[in-house]
Amino acid sequence: MTTHELAAHTETSTGIDTRKVGMWAFLSSEALFFGALITNYLLFKGRTLEGVHPRELLNIPFTSISSFVLLMSSLTMVLAHAALTRNDQKATRRWLLATAALGATFIGGQVFEFTTFYREGMTLSTNPASSSFFVLTGFHGAHVTVGVLLLLSLVAVSFRRKGLTFARGMNLELVGLYWHFVDIVWIVIFTVVYLIR
Amino acid sequence: MTSIATSGALRRRIPATGFWSWVTTVDHKRIAKLYGYTGFAFFIIGGLEALLIRLQLARPENAFVTPAEYNSLFTMHGTTMIFLVVMPLAAAFMNYLLPLMLGARDVAFPRLNALGYWFFLGGGIVLYSSYILATAGVPAGGFVPETISRLGSAANGGWFMYPPNSGATFSPGSVIDFWLVGIALAGVGSLVSSVNLLTTIFNLRAKGMSLMRMPVFAWMSMVVNFLLLFSIPIITVAIFMLIFDRQFGTSFFEASGGGDPVLYQHLFWLFGHPEVYILILPAMGIVSEVLPVFSRKPLFGYPAVVFAGIAIGFLGFGVWAHHMFASGIGPITQAAFGLSTMTIAIPTGIKVFNWIGTMWGGKLRFKAPMLFAIGFVAMFTIGGLSGVTHSIVPADWQQTDTYYVVAHFHYVLFGGAMFGIFAGLYYWFPKLTGRMYHERLAKWHFWLMLIGFNLTFGPMHWLGLIGMARRTYTYAPGLGFDFWNMVSTIGSFLIASSVLLFMANWIDSRRRGKPAPMDPWDARTLEWSIPSPPPEYNFGEVPAVEALDDLWHQKYDEDERGRPVRKPDADARLSDLEQRHLHPAHPPHLPAPSAFPPLAGLSALGFAFGLLYHATAFGVVLLVLATVGLVVSFLSWSQEPLEEEAGK
Amino acid sequence: MATADHAHPTPRQYVAIAGILVVLTAIEVSLYYLDIGGLNTFALIVLMLLKFTLVVAFYMHLRYESGFLRRLFAAGLAVAGTVYLIVLLAFLERGL
Numbered sequence: 001m002t003t004h005e006l007a008a009h010t011e012t013s014t015g016i017d018t019r020k021v022g023m024w025a026f027l028s029s030e031a032l033f034f035g036a037l038i039t040n041y042l043l044f045k046g047r048t049l050e051g052v053h054p055r056e057l058l059n060i061p062f063t064s065i066s067s068f069v070l071l072m073s074s075l076t077m078v079l080a081h082a083a084l085t086r087n088d089q090k091a092t093r094r095w096l097l098a099t100a101a102l103g104a105t106f107i108g109g110q111v112f113e114f115t116t117f118y119r120e121g122m123t124l125s126t127n128p129a130s131s132s133f134f135v136l137t138g139f140h141g142a143h144v145t146v147g148v149l150l151l152l153s154l155v156a157v158s159f160r161r162k163g164l165t166f167a168r169g170m171n172l173e174l175v176g177l178y179w180h181f182v183d184i185v186w187i188v189i190f191t192v193v194y195l196i197r
Numbered sequence: 198m199t200s201i202a203t204s205g206a207l208r209r210r211i212p213a214t215g216f217w218s219w220v221t222t223v224d225h226k227r228i229a230k231l232y233g234y235t236g237f238a239f240f241i242i243g244g245l246e247a248l249l250i251r252l253q254l255a256r257p258e259n260a261f262v263t264p265a266e267y268n269s270l271f272t273m274h275g276t277t278m279i280f281l282v283v284m285p286l287a288a289a290f291m292n293y294l295l296p297l298m299l300g301a302r303d304v305a306f307p308r309l310n311a312l313g314y315w316f317f318l319g320g321g322i323v324l325y326s327s328y329i330l331a332t333a334g335v336p337a338g339g340f341v342p343e344t345i346s347r348l349g350s351a352a353n354g355g356w357f358m359y360p361p362n363s364g365a366t367f368s369p370g371s372v373i374d375f376w377l378v379g380i381a382l383a384g385v386g387s388l389v390s391s392v393n394l395l396t397t398i399f400n401l402r403a404k405g406m407s408l409m410r411m412p413v414f415a416w417m418s419m420v421v422n423f424l425l426l427f428s429i430p431i432i433t434v435a436i437f438m439l440i441f442d443r444q445f446g447t448s449f450f451e452a453s454g455g456g457d458p459v460l461y462q463h464l465f466w467l468f469g470h471p472e473v474y475i476l477i478l479p480a481m482g483i484v485s486e487v488l489p490v491f492s493r494k495p496l497f498g499y500p501a502v503v504f505a506g507i508a509i510g511f512l513g514f515g516v517w518a519h520h521m522f523a524s525g526i527g528p529i530t531q532a533a534f535g536l537s538t539m540t541i542a543i544p545t546g547i548k549v550f551n552w553i554g555t556m557w558g559g560k561l562r563f564k565a566p567m568l569f570a571i572g573f574v575a576m577f578t579i580g581g582l583s584g585v586t587h588s589i590v591p592a593d594w595q596q597t598d599t600y601y602v603v604a605h606f607h608y609v610l611f612g613g614a615m616f617g618i619f620a621g622l623y624y625w626f627p628k629l630t631g632r633m634y635h636e637r638l639a640k641w642h643f644w645l646m647l648i649g650f651n652l653t654f655g656p657m658h659w660l661g662l663i664g665m666a667r668r669t670y671t672y673a674p675g676l677g678f679d680f681w682n683m684v685s686t687i688g689s690f691l692i693a694s695s696v697l698l699f700m701a702n703w704i705d706s707r708r709r710g711k712p713a714p715m716d717p718w719d720a721r722t723l724e725w726s727i728p729s730p731p732p733e734y735n736f737g738e739v740p741a742v743e744a745l746d747d748l749w750h751q752k753y754d755e756d757e758r759g760r761p762v763r764k765p766d767a768d769a770r771l772s773d774l775e776q777r778h779l780h781p782a783h784p785p786h787l788p789a790p791s792a793f794p795p796l797a798g799l800s801a802l803g804f805a806f807g808l809l810y811h812a813t814a815f816g817v818v819l820l821v822l823a824t825v826g827l828v829v830s831f832l833s834w835s836q837e838p839l840e841e842e843a844g845k
Numbered sequence: 846m847a848t849a850d851h852a853h854p855t856p857r858q859y860v861a862i863a864g865i866l867v868v869l870t871a872i873e874v875s876l877y878y879l880d881i882g883g884l885n886t887f888a889l890i891v892l893m894l895l896k897f898t899l900v901v902a903f904y905m906h907l908r909y910e911s912g913f914l915r916r917l918f919a920a921g922l923a924v925a926g927t928v929y930l931i932v933l934l935a936f937l938e939r940g941l
Contacts, residue, residue, distance in 0.1 A: 012400040014913050018305050022396045024914050025426060028921030029388065033430035035925035036464060039932055040438070040449070049455040064874045068867065075863040078904050082856050125446035128455045135441065153832055171835065180905045184897050191893040195877045196886050399913070427924050459939075463932050514924055518935065527938035 023174045027181045034185050037136040038192060044128040045193075051126035054133045057117050058194055066109040067190045070144075073102035074183045077176050084172055089163045092172070093155055099179065100151040103144055110141045133193065140189060143182050150175045221790035223307035224733060229293035230629075231314050236285035239321060243277035244696065246270050248689055251653075255686040257674035264342070265333065265349030267670035273324075275356035276376065279476065280383055281321045283614050287479035288313070288387075290621055291394055291418045293629070297724035297731065298412045300403025300740045305396035307788040308834060313390035315798025320383025323805045327351040327375035334370025352376035355668060357465055358439070360450035360458050365443045371809060374443065378805045381436045384429045385801075391425035394418060403723070405742035409503070412722045413496060416503045417482030420510035424471040424478075427514070432468035435461055462524055466517040474513040476610060477577075478506060480617025481548060484570045487620050488552055490720045491567035492559030493761065495746060498551045505544035505551075512541045522590050523597040531590045538588035542581065549578055565639035566718075569620035572647055576612025580605055583658065598668070601661025607654040619646075619699070626703075627717045631729040632710030635702050642698040649691025656681035715775050721746040726771075727778045737781030793834040800826030852909055862903050869896050 012018055045054070080095030114134070117123075124134045154172055158164045164172060222228060250270050253261045262270065292310065296303055304310050331352075333345040343349075354363035354373055363373045398419045402411070438449040439461065448454020450461045489496045496502060518526060518534040552574050561567065583605040587593045596602055619642075626634045665678050672678050716725040726748050727736060744750050752767040764770070803823035810816030854862070873892045876885055902908040907915055 013402040013406075014399050014911065016400070016911050016914060018396055018400045020914070021400055021917070022306060022309075022392050024917050025392045025395050028918050029392075029426045029430050031921035031925040032427050033434060035929045036431050036434035036467075039929040040434075040460065042933060043460065043936055044449075044456070047455040060874065060877055064870065067870060071866050071870065072863065074900060074904050075859060078854075078859045079856055082853070082859070085853070124441070125448070128448055131441070131447040131449060131456075135438065135447075139437075149828070153835065157836065177905055180900055183904075184900050187893055187896045187900070191873065191889050195873055195889050197877075423920075427921060457936075460936075463935070467928055467932075514928055515931075517928075525939070526935055529938050530935045 017170060019170055019174055020177075023177050027177065030181065030185075034136075034140070034188075037132075037139060038188065041132040041136050041193060044132040047128040048130075049127050051130065052120065052122045053127075054117075054122065054129055054193075055197075057120055057122055059113065059116075060194060062109070062113065063190065063194050066106055066113075067186065069102050069109070070106045070183050070186050073099045073106070074180050076102060077179050081172060081176050084164055089158060092164055093158045096151055096155050096158070096172075100148050100155070103148040103151065103179075107141060107144055107148070110137065110144075114138075136189060136193065140182070140185055143185070147175070147179050147182050150178065218790065220795050221792050223303075223311050223788045223791055223794070225292050225296055225304050225307065225310060226731065226733075228310050228314050229289045232285045232292060232317070233289035235314075235318060235321070236282050236289060239277050239281035239285070241696070242325075243274050243282055244693060246274035246277065248693060250274060251686040251689040253670060254672075254682050256683070257672050257676075257679055259671055262670070263346070263349060264670040265345045265353065268353035268668075269328075269349050269351040271668055272353045272355055272376075273328075273351045276324065276352065276380070278610070279356060279472070280380060281317075281324070283476045283610065283618070284387065285317055286618050287421070287476070287614075288317075288390060290414075290479055290483065290618075290625075291421070294625070294724060295394060295397055295415060295418060296401070296735060297628075297727065298415050298722055299398065299401055300406060300723055300736060300742065301397065301401040302735050302739075302785060303788060304393055305401055306393045308791050308794050309389055309393045311791070311794035312797055313386045313393065315795050316386025316389065316801060317383050319798055319802040319805065320379045320381075320386060322379075322802060323375060323382060323809075324352065324379035327372060327379075331372040331375050332370045333372050334368070336367055336369060357469065359465075360439060360442065360461050361452070363439065363443075364451060366451075368443075374440065374809055377436045377440050377443075378808055381433060382801060382805050384433055384436075387425050388429040391422040391429070395422045395426065398422070403740050403742050405747075409500070410742060410745045410747070412482075413485035413499065413502055413506070414479075414482035417478040417485070417506050420506050421475050421478045424475050424510055424513060428468040428471040428475075431464055435464035435468070438464075459521070459524055459526070462521050463518070466520045467514075469520065470517040471510075471513045473606075473609075474509055476614050477617075478509070480573060480614045480621075481506065483617045483621035483624070484552065484573050485548075486722065487566045487570040487624050488555045489746075490624075490718050491562045491564060491570070492556045493562075493719075494555055494559040495721075495749075496551070497554030497557075498547075499745060501547055502551050505547040508544035509541065512537065512544070516541055519588060519593070522593045535588050535590045539585065542585050542588075545581055549574060549581075564623075564718075565634070565636060565643060566620045566624035568640065568643045569616050569623065572643065573613060573616040573620060576608055576616060576650070580608025580610075580613055583608065596661060598666055599661035600657040600665045600667060603667055604654050604657035604661060607657070611654070612650060616646075619643075622699075622703075624718070625724075626706070627713035628724060628729050628731070630707050630710070631713055632706055633713045633717065634706040634710055638698055638702045642695050642702065645691055645695035645698065649688045649693075649695055652688025653685050653692060654688075656685050660685075716748075716771060719752070721749040723748060726751075726774050728775050732778065734781070734785035734787055737778035737785070789838075791834070791837060793830045793837065797827055797830035797834070800824075800830060853906075854903055859903070862899055866896055866899060 012021075014021065076095050076098040080092050080099060083091035083095055114137075117130075122130045124131055154164065154175055157171075219227060219231070222231075249262060250267070253259050253267055253270075255261075292304070295301075328347055328351045331350045333350050333353075335341055350372060352358075352372055352375055354368060354376070358373065358376060361367060398411075398415060402408075408416075438447070441447040442449050442451060442456075448456040450456050450458045452458065485496055485502055515537045516534060518530060519538045522531055522534075556571075583601065587596060587602070587605065623634060623639055626632075660678055660681050663677055665672060665676075665682075672682075713729050715727065715729055717729075718725070723740060723742070724731075726740070740747075749761075751764075751770055753761040753763055756762050800823045803819050803826065807816045807819030807821075807823055811820065869892050873889060876889055876892075879885075881888070901918075907918065
């Protein structure tokens, strides 16, 4: 019996892999985390005592492209997983890198957007509306960044002698779950913050 | 086993005993002891803070401590008892017992388990370093009423830390930030732990142990961990927002900047109310285990007790604004929350009646665990009754911020949670140590604590109703407060003496207590079917379970009247079990110790201090080093095999 | 044994789902520029929920997983939705 005796799913009481249960429990808790930030935004989005309102500065075409980029990264992520189940190490690595690249592009877009806002006079502390905006999108961005680091570490591991073996396949699946979660949070943010007037 | 190998990047052999074996442990029983001893140490410290408070309040217009020192003391006392005592002690019980009760070798994620402990310890260190390192600063208006001593420099905004008082204007300096960062760190530890324990309960049960055959303690642990899972993220958001208000000029909670302090209250109590059920449910679980054993009767209405616990967890998310009745929320909100608060009394009452029903007609044995369990039922009921009076909104307006509330929560938290914890500490002492504690000393502990506790907190009901305000460093003479405050202070010293008796009992019994058999109480659940103390791998062979209270049914049949009849071969069965667990047929595989959880914990601690000192070069360096440490720890951890690899 | 137990969409199906997601996003964005009154918000929320469900069900595989995982994830969403709705209502009562 090797590495995964304790984490193996074959003997678990639910029949589900233990690490998968753990990841879904964590993702479930994130609903409360992002829910608080979204609620805060909804409460404060009209509070602009002074200073510019986020609504005036949001660039819908630009953010639509960012959203498209993040959506596509979810596609490349599942393609990486599919490649691993075929034991195609090279393809897996390529799709993982593609996902990381798309994620990094998204972050780049966020950074560009934020610095533009700063130049145009909307900062973290301008008014409660801007604070709520930055805190919500900022924490989301931090989650994406962590995700990119996770993806890059998977790529690094894939260079080990045994590569991304099936035993480590669950790691990729777990990172995938986290990545898709970060994507669905953005699906909500894009609608609630950017599209709904 | 004299030594064990860690694996992965820092592979080397380390001794199975000694300091480093504890630092790198991933054994749930050891982690439980770490939680337990650390939590108890904080109990002593929090108790000392309480004694200082009581000394100050013993007489009117006393000057034993200054107002600033008083503010630090009550804040730190409350914060300590909640976050650094009851939660870790509950974690200690859950960690130690769940694998044993469920028939597992360890928890689902042993290294994550260790990480939870190190984050808790880090949070406690950050919080307490405020006494030494924090600076109170000059408040708005520039008037400094006193030179603030070290004792007055700890976190001082009340354990709930409401803005605007805790905002930058009225609490300049770093005092509040130490609290915010420390609690955030401890909170992440609890979140991590909850993911681990939930997965353990769902996935690592022995064959045949369906959910409805689990001990009640396991069910209560499940509810507690769901509450943690969903409530910790909320307070984390509140803490971040308050930190941003204080440090980065945002106005989430500043009315003058367009924000709303009531939002903080919602976010805080969305965590804070589930938190109180997190504090009480483990004790309820313990009591549900102790009462049947010492009544020689099964728990009355097991399904009802389980479902009542689930209902409490559920409803616990629907009552938070009852902490805000006096904060200016609207009448519809008040009415709705008043109603929901009343309904939560129902499942609580169901449990109380079931506990009484368990004892009714049973053959009661009044050993220390039973005394504390009965004490729990009585004291918690009193606390619950005062709690229900809070659900009536206009009455609550009168009670808010008076000592009536202080009485209520001490009856449920001390008379409830702590009495339950003491019941558990005595009950499982033989299993933990292989020895019996001194029964007479334990009884002295109980009676002294019960009397001291009621003397301390009983009068506070009256004091509150006649108008004594909370969180105020002194009171004027001649208001009718003097006598009962003195009584209360005397009571607090009785409590302290009883704690000393407990400590003496624990320390001496560990070394010189009578050796205890595997099943000294003639109990019902799986942990009593393995040797005392358990071998490192818990079960020599994984048990198969056929019923609720499986161990009991292995020892006893029932006669025509339903009374237990000991099987003639019961003793033989027990010693057979003991032998099979002591001498397993196949050497069990165990998770190897790991250096990465403590390394990650240390990095997180460094990160916390880096945040607190982010305006200095030192802080920035700390942040960078800590980030590197965290990344390296987690990367290495992910590559480290969970178990010793054969032949390496 | 982990992932062979249950069906997986094929890469082609994954791409098809991505295509649907893109189309939905395009509709969402055009709704921003159109103005069909109060229906706008409603439509945008429906589209958001559709995209959310597609990613969760197919990319996160929840459609093929044990009901236990579905309930586990749903629990967080349900608690969040309920408590935050109540918070918003409480603020609405006081006057935002």
